[in-house]
């Protein structure tokens with residue numbers, strides 16, 4: 001059995017729309033992500049990027065699929081198994097950071113560890129270590145409102161990596177940042193993903209960002225095709 005961060009084969013996703021008709025969005029998606037690899041996920045609006053991230057992020061069931069995360073097959077997993085695995089194996093970064101406003105940077109990053117029952121001291125030490133690695137060593141005790149947009153997003157990245165996940169899923173992680181901040185935040189993300197051997201799948205519309213990924217795939221008619229972003233003008 002594969003111990004890769006992600007090994008996915010044959011993912012289908014239909015939605016039932018108003019009049020009972022089915023809309024087939026994902027029509028057999030195959031994807032592997034290696035440790036330390038950043039894979040960019042491109043595709044026009046409505047092509048199914050969020051649907052793919054939802055299934056891979058175990059936010060919904062994916063029956064009749066081979067969905068292996070860190071060596072464990074989740075195709076037939078129930079809600080409880082998927083929730084447990086989400087906390088332990090997967091980190092999520094969204095376009096908007098969803099930080100808790102009353103907590104400091106350290107407090108926010110420690111939350112997932114505290115949920116898993118880790119002691120406060122150990123959780124906060126891990127939070128400080130991650131935030132420092134992301135260049136926020138001088139901002140540890142700031143609350144989100146006291147941080148810039150790029151700093152807030154780096155806290156969100158630290159939070160996503162707190163549990164040492166094998167797989168990081170991101171949906172437009174720099175989508176609300178200016179280009180320069182976006183490049184800085186993405187650079188910090190890349191460095192830490194490589195250092196920790198995490199596999200990352202990052203959905204974006206930003207072709208410039210995609211050029212900094214190790215590999216880019218595009219959703220076309222419900223399947224993934226490789227894309228050479230360096231050849232695209």
Ligand SMILES: Nc1ncnc2c1ncn2[C@@H]1O[C@H](COP(=O)(O)OP(=O)(O)OP(=O)(O)O)[C@@H](O)[C@H]1O
Pocket residue numbers: 015016017023025043044045046047048049050051052
């Ligand atoms: N719950 C749902 N019920 C019916 N149709 C849905 C549902 N969720 C998504 N869809 C449809 O499935 C298609 C894919 O949606 P999805 O959100 O995965 O695309 P996306 O590539 O992430 O788009 P965007 O880049 O705009 O976020 C769209 O046509 C959308 O309208």
